[in-house]
Amino acid sequence: MIQVFTALTGASGEYAAVTRDVLAGIEEEGVPYAVTTVAEDVPVADLARRAAMRSPLQVGVGIGAGGGVCVHHDMLEDPLPELSSADPADSVAARMLGHNAARIVVGLPLKPD
Amino acid sequence: MALTVVGVDIGNSTTEASAAAIESDGSVRFLGAALTATTGIKGTPKNVDGVAAAVTRALAEAGIAPAELDVVLLNEATPVISGLAMETITETIITESTMIGHDPRTPGGRGLGVGTTVAFDALPETDPGAGFDAGVIVVVPKGVDFEAAAHTINAATRRGVKVTAAILGNDDAVLVVNRLDTRIPVIDEVSRIDAVPLGMLAAVEVAGPGQSIRTLSNAFGLATIFDLDAAATKVVSPVARALTGNRSAVVVRTPAGDVADRTIPAGSLELTGERRKASIDVSRGAVEIMAAVERVAPLTDVVGESGTNTGGMISNVRQSMADLSQHDAADVRIQDLLAVDTFVPQEVRGGVAGEVALENAVALAAMVRTKESGMRAVADAVRDRLRATGATGADVEVGGVEAEMAVLGALTTPGTDQPLVVLDLGGGSTDAALIEADGTIDAVHLAGAGDLVTKLIDAELGLDNLELAEDIKRYPLGKAESFFHVRLENGTVQFFEKALPTTAFARVVALADNGMTPIPTRHSLERIRAVRRTAKERVFVVNALRALRAIAPAGDLRQIDFVVLLGGCALDFEIPELIADALAPYGIVCGTGNVRGTEGPRNAVASGLVAAHAQKPGTPLDA
Numbered sequence: 001m002i003q004v005f006t007a008l009t010g011a012s013g014e015y016a017a018v019t020r021d022v023l024a025g026i027e028e029e030g031v032p033y034a035v036t037t038v039a040e041d042v043p044v045a046d047l048a049r050r051a052a053m054r055s056p057l058q059v060g061v062g063i064g065a066g067g068g069v070c071v072h073h074d075m076l077e078d079p080l081p082e083l084s085s086a087d088p089a090d091s092v093a094a095r096m097l098g099h100n101a102a103r104i105v106v107g108l109p110l111k112p113d
Numbered sequence: 114m115a116l117t118v119v120g121v122d123i124g125n126s127t128t129e130a131s132a133a134a135i136e137s138d139g140s141v142r143f144l145g146a147a148l149t150a151t152t153g154i155k156g157t158p159k160n161v162d163g164v165a166a167a168v169t170r171a172l173a174e175a176g177i178a179p180a181e182l183d184v185v186l187l188n189e190a191t192p193v194i195s196g197l198a199m200e201t202i203t204e205t206i207i208t209e210s211t212m213i214g215h216d217p218r219t220p221g222g223r224g225l226g227v228g229t230t231v232a233f234d235a236l237p238e239t240d241p242g243a244g245f246d247a248g249v250i251v252v253v254p255k256g257v258d259f260e261a262a263a264h265t266i267n268a269a270t271r272r273g274v275k276v277t278a279a280i281l282g283n284d285d286a287v288l289v290v291n292r293l294d295t296r297i298p299v300i301d302e303v304s305r306i307d308a309v310p311l312g313m314l315a316a317v318e319v320a321g322p323g324q325s326i327r328t329l330s331n332a333f334g335l336a337t338i339f340d341l342d343a344a345a346t347k348v349v350s351p352v353a354r355a356l357t358g359n360r361s362a363v364v365v366r367t368p369a370g371d372v373a374d375r376t377i378p379a380g381s382l383e384l385t386g387e388r389r390k391a392s393i394d395v396s397r398g399a400v401e402i403m404a405a406v407e408r409v410a411p412l413t414d415v416v417g418e419s420g421t422n423t424g425g426m427i428s429n430v431r432q433s434m435a436d437l438s439q440h441d442a443a444d445v446r447i448q449d450l451l452a453v454d455t456f457v458p459q460e461v462r463g464g465v466a467g468e469v470a471l472e473n474a475v476a477l478a479a480m481v482r483t484k485e486s487g488m489r490a491v492a493d494a495v496r497d498r499l500r501a502t503g504a505t506g507a508d509v510e511v512g513g514v515e516a517e518m519a520v521l522g523a524l525t526t527p528g529t530d531q532p533l534v535v536l537d538l539g540g541g542s543t544d545a546a547l548i549e550a551d552g553t554i555d556a557v558h559l560a561g562a563g564d565l566v567t568k569l570i571d572a573e574l575g576l577d578n579l580e581l582a583e584d585i586k587r588y589p590l591g592k593a594e595s596f597f598h599v600r601l602e603n604g605t606v607q608f609f610e611k612a613l614p615t616t617a618f619a620r621v622v623a624l625a626d627n628g629m630t631p632i633p634t635r636h637s638l639e640r641i642r643a644v645r646r647t648a649k650e651r652v653f654v655v656n657a658l659r660a661l662r663a664i665a666p667a668g669d670l671r672q673i674d675f676v677v678l679l680g681g682c683a684l685d686f687e688i689p690e691l692i693a694d695a696l697a698p699y700g701i702v703c704g705t706g707n708v709r710g711t712e713g714p715r716n717a718v719a720s721g722l723v724a725a726h727a728q729k730p731g732t733p734l735d736a
Contacts, residue, residue: 024259028219028287075596082615099284107594108218109619113633 015067025098048072120722130167131719145175195541196430213363215466221286221299226278241273248277255282263292278317282306380421402452451561480560516546516556522717538682545660683714
């Protein structure tokens, strides 16, 4: 499953919509995921890196305290700018990154397509 | 002192030069070659820039100073110009019946749902059983959250409303189905969801992963659902054809609705030959058009039926050729025509999500012989330019019919001898020349070459991007399987040290020299490869056979032993093998030329010009 490491706490916290949108994108593509809350104050890119290391599918998503999103594949050296969002991610961007995380696993061309 | 000469071949796309020294005993030492893009239209003074560049570079490679240049030899550029056009001859229009066949990647649920279309907002008020015995299909606009959609549908179902399927504007089908009490087929990503007719009988079908729908792609399935008689079934059958192969689809039946598969009156071509005339309707297809061309051969002109699309197409081609060669349209004579059957994806008129259907089309390449060549003007311009830039002693001569020069150049390929046939595969035309044992030369010029192949690839893949089509034509394909490797079309793998761009991930790419070009379509690698290869076959194999039949003794291909391929398209990675395969049954040895043993299929005419000049009696052999 895709590992989602998030610094956001609670379903009704600030930027809860970001998490919801990301997970919706992954679910729509039909790929399973697991969410882990990370208490430390860690940059989004590092959350993504750690998540990718932990995922048996080698794909991880980081959601930062500022609502930013980053998708990473363990094979890549550094997270790619095209797979990272602004802080916070808007609804369309968050949803698209969810889709793309799953599409990397499944081997489909990334959105926008 | 040897005579320093440079032979120059001005082609449609490239200008090639060959620098040589001709000794006093008539022997020739080739010293340098160059190739550059042709500037302006072949045979006009604008070519000067390209010629000057090619001459300068050839001399530089030879290590000869411009001041030592004695003669520049220009080919008598065959005054032929080619043009291209394409005309669709069928059209799919949906009138008042709605089909949704865009085949989104992630539909939801599975099976067939039949019911009356109801707006999402009206669902909470919908009465179970009030005239909706067959069921209800809910239409959900964009902007409705997936949780809300599922919640509302569940509430209706619990009230006893038979919701049999759903049509969504958002990309939410899987999300919605995962939250429903009962699984129903759901299609999503409908871009013009507001155009879906409401209050009408409709059917939604979703097949399992990797499968195709069975009912909506079957004319009799549609007849069953919508209770159609035989006449109505015939009229609706194009819908079934358009939806064949889809994983999901929707058909909404509206009263008095028809889907028409129309044959557009494309018009006819009037072919005039030296002794005969013929008229052929374009919609009869390429094979019949070419048979008609064959019957009236040799062709002297072609006109399209006025007031029809074909008429407009041909007169546009004539006008653009007239403009290019600066003649009157009335002076333009089309002397060869190549028709090729093709399919073009066209957006279906009346579709609701950008659906596309493959329409029959005919592509036409025409070749025009213009009035006079104007090479003398080019020669004067070249001489003035060369003298002004340091080649103070240079003279420019025009001589040598292109076909003869090509043959002489081809004969410098190791392993060749007269009699010999040369096939020059260019961008605008395919030319053939035969040199017999006694030295007589015959030549023929045909419409249809590299540019037509590119146009076919562009049209059949729906690219609308000729540059991309050119890349697909010239380079092998691969599919990016990860961020670091690409699987090539021959099954081998290429690895990259740096991660591939995200735009290339999981896409089919063309592996160009300077990097990979992602192909932004949903076509599989196999489909793109097939389109590429058949486009080359339908143009170059067809034209190779036509050309050889035109110049073979008594039209008999078995009387030809050797064919040498020249020109830019002879460098293509597939075209020579496709032609050789087609010629092998006639016992013909066909291979790519190797001019002077070093230049490959390039530089034949330029080298031939030099060779011919050396052989000419009266050539001053002292500078």
